[in-house]
Amino acid sequence: MSKRKAPSDDNCNSDLCDLLTELANYERNITKNIYKANAYRKAASTLGHLSHRVKSGDEAKELPGIGEKIAKKIDEFLTTGKLQKLENINKDENNIAINLLTRVSGIGPAKAKELVDSGIKTLEELYLHENLLTHHQKLGLKYFADFEKKIPRVEMEELEQIIRETILKYDDKYIISLCGSYRRAKSESGDIDVLITHPSFTSSDKELKKDTKLLNNVVDRLREIGFIKDTISLGPMKFMGVCRHPKDESRPFRRLDIRLCPCDQYYCAVLYFTGSDLFNQNMRAYALEKKFTLNEYSLRRLTSEGVSGEPEPVDSEEAIFRILGLDYKKPEERDL
Ligand code: 8DG
Ligand code: CA
Ligand code: CA
DSSP: OOSOOOSOSSOTTHHHHHHHHHHHHHIIIIIOOHHHHHHHHHHHHHHHTOSSOOOOHHHHHTSTTOOHHHHHHHHHHHHHSSOHHHHHHTTOHHHHHHHHHTTSTTOOHHHHHHHHHTTOOSHHHHHHTGGGSOHHHHHHHHTHHHHTSOEEHHHHHHHHHHHHHHHHHHOTTOEEEEOHHHHTTOSEESSEEEEEEOTTOOTTOHHHHHHOOHHHHHHHHHHHTTOEEEEEEEOSSEEEEEEOOTTOTTSOOEEEEEEEOOGGGHHHHHHHHHOOHHHHHHHHHHHHHTTEEEOSSOEEEEOTTSOEEEEOOOSSHHHHHHHTTOOOOOGGGOOO
């Protein structure tokens, strides 16, 4: 997941969103209080979707996901132009270093803290101690500057075309979706989330699963045309790596994930990887209320003992909403 994102493209509360996002990052990276981190993220998302400027904490408190404590912080920021809590957090050079290091792809809060505890606080120092890093983290460092750059929608469209043409030329039975923020119609994206399936591949093919070359062959083709530039990891079901437009070396390198899934699980996967993750959380919680369990693989009914049954047959995203008794939401309406 990318670690910083603007809640909306034209956001009249962007300073407040940045503030809340910084607090969320502090709770996630430093105190490891995921509950609080989520609360700040939700508040930031709410403010990011408002079409007007918030004028006070009291006004903010009326909005979904904003309670007393966050409202007070909003008030302090609106009246004084800063937040003392954040000023104090940002005085601590270890906090600053942990936040910096977690921006390297592959470095999480625990690894960042470990590095900072051993005295590594800058990217330059990290380069000097590359031996402490995994293959993924080394690539994260190598491409640090490029991975921080957002991908404009026009470029996403070009990259989609390259991916589609290359895969379908190899085998036109593949089914391909670009998910994530791109599918939610955002004007820019952090990375490229590709989901593929093939009619020959279903979840009953248990043995086939680890031997399937359906993903490997696709990755080979994309490498051959000079699109895939580096590999972070490659298994039978998931590729993580680096790509760039094959005909334009002036472009930044981009993070690319490709997942293969069985065709009977395709729409649950498309729903999941379209997100947003806050939307997924809400939808999953709603499913549980309706005695269903929903994840990236399947939608299953729960018995009164809470045991999940067989997967519901799902042949579209619409079917998932329908089975749960929900109105269909288009991808661009899922941008919580
Ligand atoms: P971005 O890349 O433009 O920053 O946004 P994104 O496309 O929405 O986010 P992403 O990090 O690439 O994740 C893609 C989708 O995967 C996301 O929209 C919803 C789903 N997803 C979750 N939880 C998680 C998670 O913990 N990690 C990842 N990688 N994906 C997740 O719902
Ligand atoms: Ca993405
Ligand atoms: Ca992603």
